[in-house]
Amino acid sequence: MKKSVFTLALLLSTSVQAVPTGLEIMHLVEDSDRSHDMTQIMLMKIRRGDVELKRLMKSETLRTAKGRKTFMQFEKPAEIRGTRFLIWSDDNPDVEDDMWISLPNSGLVRRISGSGKQGVFMRSDLLNEDIQPRAIEDDTHVYLRTEACGENECYVVESTPVRPDSSFYGKRLAWVRTDIFQADRIERYSKQGRLLKTSWYTGYKNYAGSWFASEMVTKNALKDSETRVSYRKIEVNRNLTAQAFSQQRLK
Amino acid sequence: MYQFCYSLMSVLVKYRIRVLLFSLVMVAALLPRLGTLQLDNSNEAFLPESDPSIAEMAAFKKLFGNEDTALLLVPLKADKLVQQVRQLEVLSRAIEQQIPYVKSVYALHNLEVMRGDEQSIRVEPLLKVAGDNAQISQLLDSLRQQPLYADIFINQDASWTGVLVEFFPYPKNEMDPRKEVAPAFEKLLAQAVFSEMELILIGDPIFDYEMDQLIQQETGLLWLCSIVLEVLMLWYFLRSFRLAWVPVVVMVLATLTTFGLISFFGWKMTMLVSMVPSLIMCIGIADSVHISCAYQDEIQRGSERMEALKVGASKVFLPCLLTSLTTAAGFLAFMATDIAPLREVGIYSAIGVVLALVFSYLLVPVMLAFGPKPVKSGRREGKPDLIDRYLARLADSVIARPLRWGGGFFLLSAALIAGMPFIELDTNPIKGISERTELRQKADFVDLTMGGIMTMDVVINRPLDKGIHSAEFIAQMEGFISGVRSHSSVVSVRSLNDVLASAHRVLKHKSDTTELPDSRAKLIDYLFLYEMGGGTMLDQFVSFDSTDLRIAIRTRSLSTRDSGLLVDFIRQQADEMLGSAVPVAVTGPIVNIKVTADYLAEGQKSSFALAFGVIALIMMVVLRSPVLGMMSLLPNILPIFVALGLMGWAGISLSLSIIIFAPLVLGVAVDDTIHFLVRFRKAFDVTGDYASAIRETIISAGRPLIFTTFILANGFSVLAISVFQENVTFGYLAGFAFTWALLADLILLPALLLLLKPLKAPVSQTPVNQT
Structure with a gap:
């Protein structure tokens, strides 16, 4: 309720001021996702030179009062089929995310706490921190300009980590579509300001009032490498419960 | 030829101011290009483009990336560890912000471990x-036991720690971005807050830059020394200051033009090029000296100044042209090698020698034409000096006993040549640098303190259907790694097995186990756990498609011979532990240097053969006698083998630079023989008598030959101050070979002429034409 009022106030203020601040845009982005929960299948194709690897994952996400809970299960490649992990992320930047991982071959479930954000996700062009939700408060956001992005119009927002050590990146530039408040593309820069990679989000569709991209393509700016993630079978508001996001599900 | 040169000299002397201005403007136009000269000392630069090592290296980079690293070594103080960790944090942040292309900075303050x-x-x-010094000290002890961190973040006696700086791949559209790293570090570490930390900076981009600096400094220094030495020697011999500085100034202009042209054509320089300015100075100056001496002779004969310049320069034009051609041919013979930098040295030096000739004829007569009085030497006229007396005695003795002198000289040469089989092809890129350089001191320090300066990589390929996910294969790998680790040159070995062992330790919460997963299923789990836990090293050890495994080896400073032995040992271990069917590639800088050295050794043979062929042809044409032409090569080949034999007896290894020795010495030493035989031929054509022609030649040609050899040998001696041991040895050996070649010209050649009598006496004895 509190968030809805805040969003309404923001929307009203944007109609008067014409251009919202960077922080306001980020809140608009977050609030544009009105889903309670979401399930999808993610097909990740990682191409480096002429070699391509494929990963197939099922993903479920639940929005909670404190943040998000995500459950993932790998289907491909065959050797890690059935491997699952669970992430509880908190909106409060001072609270560390929790992650549990099940290793079916060894019959073990372990809680992984702490950092590890700079690790590479499944040999892709994405770091673990790229696929984990990042709280708005983790960064300072500055509105730069409004410009055309394809057929749409976008706000360009620069986000810089509040604590430099909290991220591998020096800054991110996000092109946020003014029509649906979703990212059109995100550029990630090194701490010396060099472009490292760019992610493009395409094929947005509306599911129960929320917009979700059907594809994300990330291209590495420094080497011939690309990661293409296709989001399939997106279902929203299936009334998933917190129970589906407990450690019991990993056993 | 004489008439052509005389006409040319007449024009040049007449328009001397314009010629001088034109030459200076041309050199000045090329001067700004010197600042854009580029150095390339990468090991790849020395390998032929077609060599399999290039393909292997490219394959390695494709599989495992080629990101550079730098390591800042920090001395640890047991009572200040807490404070030092804080300093490391500040330093890391500054590196992230101020050093270009930095990807990550890892040090004790942010090093993550899995528990x-x-x-x-x-x-x-x-x-x-960790809260206090004692706790930090305890944690550092535990770090020493982990192969993934030992000798990077902590050394074996826990007295030094490292700050590891990883770099992104350098952008391809920028000019030499790697060279930006070291100067940025220099600037950063000069800041007061860091200069107190007693840091030592090492790493490939740093060493590469420092090596460039050394070469640049050395090239300038050697050139300056050779200039000073040449002026002093010429002044001493010619007793005229102008006759001393004019040839040197001309050579300076020729050298500047040569390097201006190198830059103009966009060619790069390597370590080998550092000796080119000195070579041009020592070798090219002979033309100027011959012109100056001939001019003096004409003045002494009573010619008017301008006429003396025209006649003198024209008289020595043919021998100067021929000697320049043979020297250039010797250098161009390097074209027969597969090594690009060596070919470049050949081209650069050949250009330099030709330009030296052009500048000598363009400027020496012009510069000597200025002034109110003709330039005279301080030589005493009429009276023979010590050199003249000894030369006369030597000539009489050789003529009286040619077999004894020739045979004795040949036997002595043969005794020295007998040392050749003892020569070993060996180069040590680290130990070959002088201990007085900071680069060498740092390398030695790392060798002793931080677990070895050199790296070598082994890549093991597994077919896609088998992959690396096999406990049995990982166990075999462990056996192989243990075998490699047992070699005395190997300091540390890092591989995927260390990652798996660390995951096993964490999962089984055993801190001291080195066990590996015993099933394929566990192995897959461990790798997944490692990656999801933020592990960043998988890309370093496993290829993208999981078919290739990399084993990173660190060794102490190795020579090429030692590295060859180690590679053989590694291959033998692989055959025994993994089976001979498993493809194993060994790569690394020292492996490439060894391959390069082998190529150079082969290249020397073909270069020498080419130089021999071309020079023999020139000599046969010039001397108008195939027999005399072939005979003339003996006094020039012999010194090369004698010098190489001396190396064998003295236990001096045949290293990279010295491999270019033979064609170079042949190309240069033959100049004296040309002067000797051209004079002999003229004298013989007049008298038809071997004994008198030889006597006259030894006495008349001997003096300038001693003179130029002295200049040449001493000119090369400036290499003795080089920080590269190879250059020092090269300088001494070249000096020795040129001296031996002079002795061969004055002893062996006359003896052979007297014994073999290769020329028929002239039918009518007419005065020889001066041309």
Whole structure:
């Protein structure tokens, strides 16, 4: 309720001021996702030179009062089929995310706490921190300009980590579509300001009032490498419960 | 030829101011290009483009990336560890912000480790729980036991720690971005807050830059020394200051033009090029000296100044042209090698020698034409000096006993040549640098303190259907790694097995185990756990498609011979532990240097053969006698083998630079023989008598030959101050070979002429034409 009022106030203020601040845009982005929960299948194709690897994952996400809970299960490649992990992320930047991982071959479930954000996700062009939700408060956001992005119009927002050590990146530039408040593309820069990679989000569709991209393509700016993630079978508001996001599900 | 040169000289002397201005403007136009000269000392630069090592290296980079690293070594102080960790944090942040292309900075303050218990795994900073110096010290001790961190973040006696700086791949559209790293570090570490930390900076981009600096400094220094030495020697011999500085100034202009042209054509320089300015100075100056001496002779004969310049320069034009051609041919013979930098040295030096000739004829007569009085030497006229007396005695003795002198000289040469089989092809890129350089001191320090300066990589290929996910294969790998580790040159070995062992330790919460997963299923789990836990090293050890495994080896400073032995040992271990069917590639800088040295050794043979062929042809044409032409080569080949034999007896290894020795010495030494035989031929054509022609030649030609050899040998001696041991040895050996070649010209050649009598006496004895 509190968030809805805040969003309404923001929307009203944007109609008067014409251009919202960077922080306001980020809140608009977050609030544009009105889903309670979401399930999808993610097909990740990682191409480096002429070699391509494929990963197939099922993903479920639940929005909670404190943040998000995500459950993932790998289907491909065959050797890690059935491997699952669970992430509880908190909106409060001072609270560390929790992650549990099940290793079916060894019959073990372990809680992984702490950092590890700079690790590479499944040999892709994405770091673990790229696929984990990042709280708005983790960064300072500055509105730069409004410009055309394809057929749409976008706000360009620069986000810089509040604590430099909290991220591998020096800054991110996000092109946020003014029509649906979703990212059109995100550029990630090194701490010396060099472009490292760019992610493009395409094929947005509306599911129960929320917009979700059907594809994300990330291209590495420094080497011939690309990661293409296709989001399939997106279902929203299936009334998933917190129970589906407990450690019991990993056993 | 004489008439052509005389006409040319007449024009040049007449328009001397314009000629001088034109030459200076031309050199000045090329001067700005010198600042854009580029150095390339990468090991790849020395390999032929077609060599399999290039393909192997490219394959390695494709599989495992080629990101550079730098390591800042920091001395640890047991009572200030807490404070030092804070300093490391400040330093790391400054590096991230101020050093270009930095990807990550890891040091004690942010180094993450995985710790585990029955329920959980924690990825946390190594020093998270450390509060005081004693606790930090305890944690550092535990770090020493982990192969993934030992000798990078902590050395074996825990007295030094490292700050590891990883770099992104350098952008391809920028000019030599790698060279920006070291100067940025220099600037950063000069700041007061860091200069107190007693840091030592090492790493490939740093060494590469420092090597460039050394070469640049040395090239300038050697050139300056050779200039000073040449002026002093010429002044001493010619007793005229102008006759001393004019040839040197002309050579300076020729050298500047040569390097201006190198830059103009966009060619790069390597370590080998550092000796080119000195070579041009020592070798090219002979033309100027001959012109100056001939001019003096004409003045002494009573010619008017301008006429003396025209006649003198024209008289020595043919021998100067021929000697320049043979020297250039010797250098161009390097074209027969597969090594690009060596070919470049050949081209650069050949250009330099030709330009030296052009500038000598363009400027020496012009510069000597200025002034109110003709330039005279301080030589005493009429009276023979010590050199003249000894030359006369030597000539009489050789003519009286040619077999004894020739045979004795040949036997002595043969005794020295007998040492050749003892020569060993060996180069040590680290130990070959002088201990007085900071680069060498740092390398030695790292060798002793931080677990070895050199790296070598082994890549093991597994077919896609088998992959690396096999416990049996990992166990075989462990056997192989243990075998490699047992070699005395190997300091440390890092591989995927260390990653698996660390995951096993965490999952089984055993801190001291080195066990590996015993099933394929566990192996897959461990790798997944490692990656999801934030592990960043998988890309370093496993290829993208999981078919290739990399084993990173660190060794102490190795020579090429030692590295060859180690590679053989590694291959033998692989055959024994993994089976001979498993493809194993060994790569690394020292491996490439060894391959390069082998190529150079082969290249020397073909270069020498080419130089021999071309020079023999020139000599036969010039001397108008195939027999005399072939005979003339003996006094020039012999010194090369004698010098190489001396190396064998003295236990001096045949290293990279010295491999270019033979064609170079042949190309240069033959100049004296040309002067000797051209004079002999003229004298013989007049008298038809071997004894008198030889006597006259030894006495008349001997003096300038001694003179130029002295200049040449001493000119090369400036290499003795080089910081590269190879250059020092090269300088001494070249000096020795040129001296031996002079002795061969004055002893062996006359003896052979007297014994073999290769020329028929002229039918009518007419005065020889001066041309």
